[in-house]
Amino acid sequence: MLSIKNLHASIEGTPILRGINLEVKAGEVHAIMGPNGSGKSTLASVLAGREEYEVTEGEVIFQGKELLDLSPEDRAREGVFLAFQYPIEIPGVSTTNFLRTALNQVREYKGLEPLDAVKFLSLMKEKMALVEIDQKLLSRSLNEGFSGGEKKRNEIFQMAMLEPVLSILDETDSGLDIDALRIVSNGVNKLKSEKTATIVVTHYQRLLDYIVPDFVHVLYKGRIVKSGTKELALELEEKGYDWIKEEVDSTATV
Amino acid sequence: MSTLTQQEFVLGLFEAAPATYTSLRQFGKESFYAQGLPSLKAEEYKFTPIAKKLESSLTDFSPAKPVKISAEQVRSAVFAGFEGAVLVFSNGQYLPELSTSVEGISVRLLTENEATPLGTIAKAEKDPFIALNQATFLDGIHISLEKNLAVETPILLLQFHQAQRGQVISPRIWIEAGDFSKATFIDYHISLDNAPYFVNKVVEIKGGIHTDLTYHSLQQEHNQVIEVSNLVTDIQKDSQFTSTQITLSGDMVRNNLTLNLLGSNSVGNMYGIYLLNGKTHVDNHTQVDHTIPHAESNELYKGILADQSRGVFNGKIFVRQIAQKTNAFQQNNNILLSEDAIINTKPQLEIWADDVKCSHGCTVGQLDEEALFYLQARGIDKITAKGLLLYAFAGEVLDKIEVDSLRNHIVEKIQERLGSKF
Numbered sequence: 242m243l244s245i246k247n248l249h250a251s252i253e254g255t256p257i258l259r260g261i262n263l264e265v266k267a268g269e270v271h272a273i274m275g276p277n278g279s280g281k282s283t284l285a286s287v288l289a290g291r292e293e294y295e296v297t298e299g300e301v302i303f304q305g306k307e308l309l310d311l312s313p314e315d316r317a318r319e320g321v322f323l324a325f326q327y328p329i330e331i332p333g334v335s336t337t338n339f340l341r342t343a344l345n346q347v348r349e350y351k352g353l354e355p356l357d358a359v360k361f362l363s364l365m366k367e368k369m370a371l372v373e374i375d376q377k378l379l380s381r382s383l384n385e386g387f388s389g390g391e392k393k394r395n396e397i398f399q400m401a402m403l404e405p406v407l408s409i410l411d412e413t414d415s416g417l418d419i420d421a422l423r424i425v426s427n428g429v430n431k432l433k434s435e436k437t438a439t440i441v442v443t444h445y446q447r448l449l450d451y452i453v454p455d456f457v458h459v460l461y462k463g464r465i466v467k468s469g470t471k472e473l474a475l476e477l478e479e480k481g482y483d484w485i486k487e488e489v490d491s492t493a494t495v
Numbered sequence: 496m497s498t499l500t501q502q503e504f505v506l507g508l509f510e511a512a513p514a515t516y517t518s519l520r521q522f523g524k525e526s527f528y529a530q531g532l533p534s535l536k537a538e539e540y541k542f543t544p545i546a547k548k549l550e551s552s553l554t555d556f557s558p559a560k561p562v563k564i565s566a567e568q569v570r571s572a573v574f575a576g577f578e579g580a581v582l583v584f585s586n587g588q589y590l591p592e593l594s595t596s597v598e599g600i601s602v603r604l605l606t607e608n609e610a611t612p613l614g615t616i617a618k619a620e621k622d623p624f625i626a627l628n629q630a631t632f633l634d635g636i637h638i639s640l641e642k643n644l645a646v647e648t649p650i651l652l653l654q655f656h657q658a659q660r661g662q663v664i665s666p667r668i669w670i671e672a673g674d675f676s677k678a679t680f681i682d683y684h685i686s687l688d689n690a691p692y693f694v695n696k697v698v699e700i701k702g703g704i705h706t707d708l709t710y711h712s713l714q715q716e717h718n719q720v721i722e723v724s725n726l727v728t729d730i731q732k733d734s735q736f737t738s739t740q741i742t743l744s745g746d747m748v749r750n751n752l753t754l755n756l757l758g759s760n761s762v763g764n765m766y767g768i769y770l771l772n773g774k775t776h777v778d779n780h781t782q783v784d785h786t787i788p789h790a791e792s793n794e795l796y797k798g799i800l801a802d803q804s805r806g807v808f809n810g811k812i813f814v815r816q817i818a819q820k821t822n823a824f825q826q827n828n829n830i831l832l833s834e835d836a837i838i839n840t841k842p843q844l845e846i847w848a849d850d851v852k853c854s855h856g857c858t859v860g861q862l863d864e865e866a867l868f869y870l871q872a873r874g875i876d877k878i879t880a881k882g883l884l885l886y887a888f889a890g891e892v893l894d895k896i897e898v899d900s901l902r903n904h905i906v907e908k909i910q911e912r913l914g915s916k917f
Contacts, residue, residue, distance in 0.1 A: 312876075333886070339883070
C-alpha cells in the first residue's frame with residue numbers, strides 16, 4: 242500500500258529525514274518510535290504534505306501513485322489521514338460544517354454524489370458513538386476551547402468520518418489521561434480492517450498496549466535504525482533509547 | 496491644493512443648487528470655504544488623499560440629475576427573499592411611484608418639507624463634505640416614524656446611481672424616530688454604469704427615547720466610484736442604535752460614522768466589514784461620544800485586504816468626565832492577503848471619567864497557514880479552505896446582521912469574491 246524509499250527531507254536547509262525506507266501493507270499496524278527530535282513527526286508531516294518540508298531525495302508510492310506529487314488535499318482524498326499531534330483551533334468554523342465540506346469534496350474526487358444534510362447527520366451520529374464524542378462539541382467552533390482529550394477524540398472522529406485507507410497517528414497519546422487513551426484507541430481499533438493500514442507515531446510504549454502493532458520501527462537521526470515486533474517496544478520501554486543511540490553512534494564513528 | 500482650485504472645483508455645484516433651504520445652503524457654503532477640502536496634512540484625512548483623488552479623477556463637477564428607473568430594475572436589484580418596504584432613489588432623488596409605503600411611517604421629499612431641521616445633527620462646521628452636501632444637495636428624503644411604531648420588517652433604501660464622468664451625487668437623508676419606535680434600514684447603493692463619479696452622502700438620524708434603530712449600509716458599487724459618506728445620529732435615553740458598514744468595492748471610499756450617546760442606558764453598536772481587492776481604498780472613521788453616565792458602545796470592524804488595496808480604520812471614543820460607568824469596547828482586526836495591501840489602524844480613546852470600562856485592540860495578520868494546512872489535510876481544496884477561514888473571520892460581524900436576505904446576499908458576494916463555495 243505504502244512504499245517509502247530512501248526518503249530525505251529538510252526544513253529551512255536542515256536535513257531531518259536522511260533516508261527512510263518503509264513498506265506498509267494493507268491490514269498492518271506499524272509503530273514508529275524514537276527519541277525526541279529523531280524525525281518522527283517530520284515523517285508524518287511529509288507524508289501528509291506539509292509545505293515547510295522540502296523533500297530532497299527519495300520517493301513515496303501510495304497505492305501505485307507518487308504521493309509526493311499530490312497536493313495535501315489530494316492526498317487526503319486518496320485516503321491518507323493524519324491525526325495531528327496538535328489539532329488546530331479554528332474559531333468561526335463548526336466541526337459539522339467543516340466536515341461536511343471535507344467529506345463532500347472527498348466524495349466528489351471519488352466521483353460520488355455529495356451527502357445531503359440528512360444522510361450526513363445520520364453518518365455523524367453513527368461515528369460519534371465510536372469515539373464517545375458529544376454532539377454539542379461538534380456544533381461548536383472547530384477545536385476551540387476543547388480540552389486536550391476532546392481534541393484528540395475529534396481527530397479520531399474525523400478519521401471515522403473520512404474512512405481513510407492509511408491513517409497516520411502523530412503522537413495521538415500525548416496529553417491523554419488513561420480514560421481518553423482507552424477511548425481513542427478503541428476508536429482506532431474499531432476502524433481497522435483488512436484493507437486499511439495504520440502508522441502510529443509515538444514516544445511511549447503505553448499507547449501500543451491498546452493499539453497493538455505488527456511492526457515497531459525505531460527512528461533515530463532521520464533513519465530507521467531498528468525494526469522488530471511489538472516486543473521491541475517493550476524493550477524500549479524498559480531500557481529507554483540510550484542503548485540504541487549508543488549502538489548507532491558507535492557504528493557511525495567507526 | 497490651493498483654495499482657488501477648490502473654489503473652481505465646486506463652483507458648478509454651487510451654481511446648480513436649488514433655491515430651497517437657502518439660509519441652510521448659505522451656511523453650508525460658508526462652512527465649506529472655511530474648512531476647504533482636506534489636504535494630506537489634515538490629521539483626519541491623513542491616509543486618505545480624497546482631495547487629490549477628486550482633483551485627478553473628476554473633470555466635470557456638476558450635480559447628477561435623477562435618471563429614469565424601471566420597475567424591472569427595482570425588482571432585480573432587491574435581494575432574493577427580501578421581505579419589507581422598498582424606497583427607491585435615483586441619484587439621491589426619492590421616487591415615490593416605485594416605492595412601497597409603510598403604515599406609521601411618513602416619507603416626504605426634503606424640498607417639500609423645508610421645516611426639516613437639516614444640519615442640526617450632522618453639522619456642516621464639523622466636516623467639509625457635510626458642508627458641501629448641505630450647500631448643494633438637489634433633493635432628499637424625510638422619513639418619520641410614529642411614536643410606539645415597531646416596524647418588524649426592514650426598510651430598504653435602494654439607491655440607484657448613474658452619472659457622467661465627474662458628476663456628483665449628493666444623497667441627503669433625514670430620519671426621525673418617535674419615542675419607543677423600532678426600525679431597521681438597509682442603505683444599498685447600486686451603480687448603473689462605470690463612470691467615475693463622486694457620491695457625497697449625508698444621513699442624519701434623530702432618535703427619540705427608548706428607540707431601537709438599525710442602519711445597515713452596503714457599498715458594492717463599481718471600482719471607479721469615489722464616495723464620502725457621513726452618518727450622524729443622536730441616541731437618547733434607553734435607546735439602542737446599531738450600524739453595520741459593509742464595503743466590497745469602490746475607488747476611494749471614506750465613511751464617517753458619528754454616534755452621540757445623549758441619554759443614560761443607551762447603547763451604540765458599530766460593526767463593519769471591508770473586503771477589498773484591486774486598488775480599492777476604504778477608510779472607516781468612527782466616533783462615539785459618551786456624554787452621559789451609564790451608556791455603552793460596542794465596536795467591531797474586520798478587514799480582509801488583497802492585491803494593492805488599502806484600508807484605514809480610525810476609531811475614536813470620547814468619554815466625558817460626567818460619563819461615569821461607561822462601557823466602551825472597540826476591536827479592529829485585519830487580514831492582509833498580499834504583500835502590497837496596506838492597513839492603517841488607529842484606536843483613539845479620550846477618557847476623562849475615572850469609573851469606566853474601556854477596551855480596544857487592533858490586530859493585523861495573515862491567513863493562518865497552519866489552519867489552512869489542517870483543512871487541506873482533510874481533503875478541502877486550498878481555495879475553499881481559504882474561503883472558509885476568511886468567512887469565519889468575517890463571520891463574527893456577519894452574525895450581527897439579523898436580516899437573513901441581506902446576510903445571504905453579502906455571504907454570496909463574499910463567496911464570489913473569494914472564489915469558493917462552502
